Amino acid sequence: MHNIWLIAKREYLERVRTKSFILTTILIPLLMGGGIVVAVLTQGKPDTNSRIAVVSADQQLALDLQTEIESNKDHHYTVDVISPPDASTRTTLDGELANKQLDAYLWIVPAATPGARPTFSYTPRSDRAYGTREDIKAALRSVLIRERLSHQGMVASDVTSLMQPVQLDTTQAGKNDSSTAAYVTVIILFFLMYFVIMLYGMNVARSIIEEKTSRVFEVLLATITSDEIMAGKMLGVGAVGLTQVFIWLGTALLLTGVAAVQAMAGGQLHLSLNASEIIFFFVFFILGFLLYASIAAALGAMTNSEQELQQLNMVLVLPLAACFFAMGVVVSNPNSAVSVILSLIPFMTPLIMYLRISIVAVPVWQIGLSIALMLASIYAVLWVASRIYRVGILMYGKKPNLPEILRWLKYS
Template identity: 25%
Template sequence: MNKFWIVFSHTYLSKVKSKSFIVTTAIILALIVLMSNIQSIIGMFDSEEADQVAVVTEQEEVYSQLESRTEADFELDRFDGTLEEAQDAVHDGEYISVLEIRESEEGLPEATYYSRDYTSQMAQNTLENQLQQIKVEMATNQSGIDPAVIASIYEPVHFENELIATGDGEVSDVKTEEELNGARGLVYVILFLLYMAVIMYGNMIAMDIANEKTSRVMEILISSSSPVSQMFAKIFGIGLVGLTQMVLLLGTGYFVIMQKQDELIGGFFEFFGLSDVSISTFIYAIIFFLLGYFLYATLSAMLGSLVSRTEDVQQLMTPVTFLIIAAFMISMVGLSMPESTFVVISSYIPFFSPMVMFLRVGLLDIPFWEVGLSILILIATIVVFAIIGAKIYRGGVLMYGTSTSLKDFKKALQLSKKE
């Protein structure tokens, strides 16, 4: 056990103290702080004066209605000169654009929007929508139609969503809309975290083993400690590295949000829509995240032991990458139809269940035995991979030369029997 802790502490400390870890973490932390204050930073470079749109028109009533309706990041300014003079003022930077409002043959407003480029689309769309509403009201008055009738026509249809009661006259026990929204947000977070953790830290495990084989340190390590102890020491060590990085990132994000409580509505969890998520969903999130990591980490350690050059790691890790990408894509499909047969079957396949079964748990009320069965299958698969992986690991770490084929599994098993 003492040898396990030696390998574990060495793996963890060497990774945490590495320049790549420090620089990567620092950059991500800086981006979190930067993005949280992006509005303040943009405001530092913006002028205090609001952008102005020059309006050339003789339609006093239309202009007054348009001015009273417009509430945006720009202001309307009635221009007393000609259209050409207003366009010259735009070229001089006094205005961002010119709006010319005319009266059509039917006595309704029509307009032309002049600008130097297409960067002021927001102002153009806002003014177009407001003028459209003014035109509808004027056309309604001219035709003698009651404005209340027009309002009732455009009023959204009354549409409710109610659950069908069971035979006992009670509504079935399903998640509320608020719970679904919160759970959907949590599912997104866990899916991306697990995807990134497997890609980043799985490759880190394989690369670490390949580096040790390159330096021939592996021959000394494998003779002084059991393969299972050494393999899991690296898996737990790099797992703790990932946990350290995530705690730093999430802690910084939490601190930034707490500093902006006055700008947010509600607390931390309410801001992200997680206040209505049940405790069991959070527990399942932790369980499936950890099991998913250990499954793919065991595979990564096993494959990493087969290569002796760091250049070959990515090629042999390709199947693992394809598996996690497939699991991620199935989960993305399952977000819109979690009850489909394809998603249900995938939730019991160990390589996909960490993502897909958690997706079903978060969005549906499924029986506990289904979740338990998926967890048991996942744990059994991890145990089997750990046993097989330990044998391949013991023989694989003694293999040198070019090893980029899965056929090297047989050679690794033969070497492990000789030890």
């Protein structure tokens, strides 16, 4: 155990003193924090004022549409009503579009038969103004529904009351934080776990390749075993990852609790974390790191250069990437059969199970089963990796093939 501690201490101290560790520890929180602050500061602020023209022979319809568009809370619109149009209206509007005096115009053609819906022609100055087009479509839907309800004999006040947006109470039992903040926090931790496991898992493999290249292993193996070297490297590199995560989370919690930062963000910038989420984050982070670091150690022992390692890193990346594709399914229905099965697959458990735990109350037996399956998988992978490692670290020059790797597993 003493030898494992010495290797882990050496790996840890070497990495925390590097410029890359210091820069990433400082820059990543700054970049993420700056992005969040900018997003919060710009949230709810209207875009630059856009000028739109509504052309219709039905003046009342055009005026109702004008009111609906200009009442948009997210964007500022100035709507000009042209009713009725004449022969030169379209030419005039096209000229204003060309001169950038107008951003878009909507041409409404009356229905051919009573009770039918009018036809609409939208002409923007730029095809990229997707948001403006969607706002106009939403306004049209509201106006047409109001008009149809009014024709059915409903009083105007009743129509207005019916068309009001529905307000939902999203406060979860036992929580005072908004659901939006909780969801954002979960997503941030999800991506944090993904990047740290992938980054530091690969660092284990790179460390092995560096020492194989310098022949340091030949000296180390004179005094300690290969299993102790592998265990020390995994613990040391894993401790570096945990250190960085602790610093990032601590900085985030401190900054979001500062009154000045909250005042800058209008009180909207905060992380929603409870004790169980933090505990499960570190539990699954450690289990996930051990699993992927074991694989990375075997890959590092099998390869002789960074180029060869790059060819095999898909073994690490693919299971983690699969979690991204499954993320939408899990978030939309975390208790579905698919979500449960995915969260019990050991290579996906750290990310998917943690995501489920953060969103819904997962049954205790599922959490226990996922941890048990992960521990069994870690033991199996470590058994295989240690046998590949003890032979592979002394193999130079030739890249081993699959039959040769299988022979390594039989060596005692």
